[in-house]
Amino acid sequence: MxxxxxxxxxxxxxxxxxxxxxxxxxxxxxxxPTPQQQKGAADLVIRDAKTRHFNQEGTLAYRVDADQITFFQFERRDRADLTEPRILFYQEHEPKWRTESRRGVAHNNGERVVLHGDVLITELPKPGGIKLNTQSITIKPREEFAETDKVVTITAGPNSTTGRGLRAFLKEDRVEILSDVKSSYETE
Structure with a gap:
């Protein structure tokens, strides 16, 4: 015993x-807990989340992966806090653009996603594609559109362009820098 x-x-x-x-x-x-505390509590927490989103033709449009998604449902809206989110956009069944950041917030069932902290958007396939770096960007995944008013650096090999503000039309592979544009190009 x-x-x-x-x-x-x-x-x-x-x-x-x-x-x-x-x-x-x-x-x-x-x-x-008070009713106010209960309203602010998370409704759902998902770790190692992987979601897939399809277009109207039924083909994969984009996928969102995150280390953690914390979902909140409020009376008139919803919000999902994302930890280490990664979004991969597809064009013609192939991955075309990849975004990653430290954290993000998805609003209204993912209609608008705001990424924060070391945001990197990469054109695929590697190597040869362009890379966009900024500290914060808003993405509308269903429209394949991204914009920011922060400083952005775009690199393609040894060439780089920096400016303030950006609009990226990912479907069209078109990027606009809005102001204070400075570029550095290497010639062969």
Whole structure:
């Protein structure tokens, strides 16, 4: 019997520790969350999320992958917070544009996605495509359109262009820099 006693004590201590770490402080003190706190709580959390979106013809238009998606449903709108989001746009069944960033927020069932933190948009296939770098960009995935008012750097091999503000029409492979444009080109 004495050999089981230390094991039982260890299991009880681990169980109590897990219960305390997983229980919110309000629950431990017997307090109920206010209606305001309940409205601000996440409705759904998905880890290692992978979603696919198809166009009206039924072909894959784009996919969104993220380390985590935290979904909130409010009375008039919804929001999804994205951790390490990656969006891959397809053209004619082939991947064409890839976006990645540290975090993002999707609004209204993904109609508008705002990416923040080291945003990188890459034209595929690698190598040879252009790369766009900025700190924040708004993407409308269904329209394959992106825009920002932040500083953007576009590189293609040794050539680079920097400017403030950008509109990218991904379907048309067209990018417009809006102001303060500076370019550096290498000749062969």
């Amino acid at each position: 004495r050999t089981w006693l230390p094991l039982v004590v260890v299991v009880l201590l681990i169980s109590a520790g897990l219960w305390f770490s997983e229980s919110p402080p309000q629950q431990l003190l017997g307090k109920q």
